[in-house]
Amino acid sequence: MIRLLWAVIALVWAQIAAADTMRLxxxxxxxxxxxxxxxxxxxxxxxxxxVQLLVVGTGQALRLGQSGDVDAILVHSKTAEIDFVTQGHGxxxxxxxxxxxxxxxxxxxxxxxxxxxGAEDAFARIAVAQVPFVSRGDNSGTHKAELxxxxxxxxxxxxxxxxxxxxxxxxxxxLNTAAGxxxxxxxxxASWLNFGNKDGLALLYSGDPALFNQYAFIAVNPSKNAxxxxxxxxxxxxxxxxxxxxxxxxxxxxxxxxxxxxxxxPQ
Amino acid sequence: MIEILxxxxxxxxxxxxxxxxxxxxxLRSLRVTLSALLIASxxxxxxxxYLAVQRFRYRRIVISxxxxxxxxxxxxxxxxVYIMLSRSxxxxxxxxxxxxxxxxxxxxxxxxxxxxxxxxxxxxxxWAEYHDLLISLNTTKRQxxxxxxxxxxxxxxxxALAGFGRAIGEVGAIMIVGGNIxxxxxxxxxxxxxxxxxxxxxxxxxxxxxxxxxxxxxNIAIHTLSRTEREGLx
Numbered sequence: 001m002i003r004l005l006w007a008v009i010a011l012v013w014a015q016i017a018a019a020d021t022m023r024l025x026x027x028x029x030x031x032x033x034x035x036x037x038x039x040x041x042x043x044x045x046x047x048x049x050x051v052q053l054l055v056v057g058t059g060q061a062l063r064l065g066q067s068g069d070v071d072a073i074l075v076h077s078k079t080a081e082i083d084f085v086t087q088g089h090g091x092x093x094x095x096x097x098x099x100x101x102x103x104x105x106x107x108x109x110x111x112x113x114x115x116x117x118g119a120e121d122a123f124a125r126i127a128v129a130q131v132p133f134v135s136r137g138d139n140s141g142t143h144k145a146e147l148x149x150x151x152x153x154x155x156x157x158x159x160x161x162x163x164x165x166x167x168x169x170x171x172x173x174x175l176n177t178a179a180g181x182x183x184x185x186x187x188x189x190a191s192w193l194n195f196g197n198k199d200g201l202a203l204l205y206s207g208d209p210a211l212f213n214q215y216a217f218i219a220v221n222p223s224k225n226a227x228x229x230x231x232x233x234x235x236x237x238x239x240x241x242x243x244x245x246x247x248x249x250x251x252x253x254x255x256x257x258x259x260x261x262x263x264x265x266p267q
Numbered sequence: 268m269i270e271i272l273x274x275x276x277x278x279x280x281x282x283x284x285x286x287x288x289x290x291x292x293x294l295r296s297l298r299v300t301l302s303a304l305l306i307a308s309x310x311x312x313x314x315x316x317y318l319a320v321q322r323f324r325y326r327r328i329v330i331s332x333x334x335x336x337x338x339x340x341x342x343x344x345x346x347x348v349y350i351m352l353s354r355s356x357x358x359x360x361x362x363x364x365x366x367x368x369x370x371x372x373x374x375x376x377x378x379x380x381x382x383x384x385x386x387x388x389x390x391x392x393x394w395a396e397y398h399d400l401l402i403s404l405n406t407t408k409r410q411x412x413x414x415x416x417x418x419x420x421x422x423x424x425x426x427a428l429a430g431f432g433r434a435i436g437e438v439g440a441i442m443i444v445g446g447n448i449x450x451x452x453x454x455x456x457x458x459x460x461x462x463x464x465x466x467x468x469x470x471x472x473x474x475x476x477x478x479x480x481x482x483x484x485x486n487i488a489i490h491t492l493s494r495t496e497r498e499g500l501x
Contacts, residue, residue, distance in 0.1 A: 227362075
């Protein structure tokens with residue numbers, strides 16, 4: 001019995017040797033879309049590079065890049081990204097692909113946003129009808145996009161609004177909360193299509209160019225953090241902007257719907 | 268309600284199908300938690316016993332502190348360990364962030380007060396019983412502590428298992444310092460959080476049942492190996 005226990009302990013502690021690895025902070029929306037499960041094995045196959053994904057909100061991803069805890073980031077919040085690069089935390093910003101945001105809400109659509117003329121109009125209708133709205137509230141790319149739309153619609157979300165629920169959570173958790181509260185929520189299309197608990201929710205509004213969602217890749221600046229694997233980050237950037245990546249990204253579908261459109265420009 | 272049944276089904280499917288990924292994350296959960304438990308026990312059991320035997324000026328404050336630290340919020344522990352191990356933090360050069368070692372460090376901090384506190388409690392009672400005998404035998408302090416640890420081993424096992432229980436189900440701290448990286452730092456609890464986020468409640472619950480099963484298995488295994496509930500009081 002004792003010998004068996006030692007055998008179990010030895011098995012539990014057994015370590016696996018690691019290949020060339022780099023760390024990439026990505027947004028929850030990218031991971032929840034399922035595209036990561038397609039790209040990461042392909043990268044391993046083509047470059048023999050293990051990409052370790054840290055799935056966090058854009059805010060935390062930028063913070064991890066700033067302290068040099070990851071080698072590169074793949075996020076979607078243009079203003080924050082440009083600030084990140086101007087402050088010297090990243091060497092440059094490279095656009096990779098885009099998808100779009102969609103407004104999700106209860107099937108009954110009490111605010112009748114499905115007939116809205118634009119994203120701002122849809123949000124204004126939610127505010128007028130005072131129906132529950134779930135906000136990510138976590139400083140992520142989706143949250144920032146949502147705040148920008150509220151601002152353009154002329155609604156101050158800092159004021160105490162009874163119907164506006166800021167949950168401070170990832171995309172999946174926010175969708176779960178919306179399902180529970182029968183609330184409206186802004187989501188990226190990919191996370192929504194891949195979401196398993198659609199209970200009573202439906203895609204109610206999409207298509208406004210204001211809902212365009214650009215993903216960009218930023219390698220962490222090696223002059224600020226000498227230890228980051230900038231060589232691997234550049235290798236990955238080259239791969240992500242290659243035709244191989246373009247084919248994989250454009251061909252990724254869920255229920256026959258294309259999720260991402262590749263739009264990197266070759267340098 | 269249907270979802271709980273789905274979760275049970277999923278748990279059976281995962282376990283009976285010898286799912287490779289499940290085996291990997293379960294073993295990692297065990298490795299991280301048992302390592303943390305071993306380190307925390309080595310610190311906490313002598314500390315708890317020492318506090319029972321030794322009288323000193325700030326003893327009461329130290330004991331109150333340890334009791335209070337039992338309620339440490341894991342997220343705060345995770346954040347502090349993250350800042351310490353971050354590349355821009357004081358221990359950044361060790362390159363430990365987002366590794367199982369970082370998760371072990373966080374768990375040691377979380378469970379050491381739990382084990383020390385419970386160990387102290389039971390050692391104090393044992394010390395009341397043994398006090399006169401050990402003093403009259405003119406034992407050294409070291410001998411007293413070792414005697415108490417040996418004779419109180421069953422109680423100390425309970426203390427250690429309480430620590431194990433807190434560590435195996437912990438998610439807040441290891442999510443921050445481990446990062447939930449697939450094949451590197453993903454463990455059962457972080458995988459459950461991930462699947463919940465994806466809205467796949469059946470798989471999340473399935474993993475949850477596997478986690479509970481694992482905790483029960485470890486407890487039974489430890490009790491069997493140490494032959495408790497068989498003979499005498501100790």
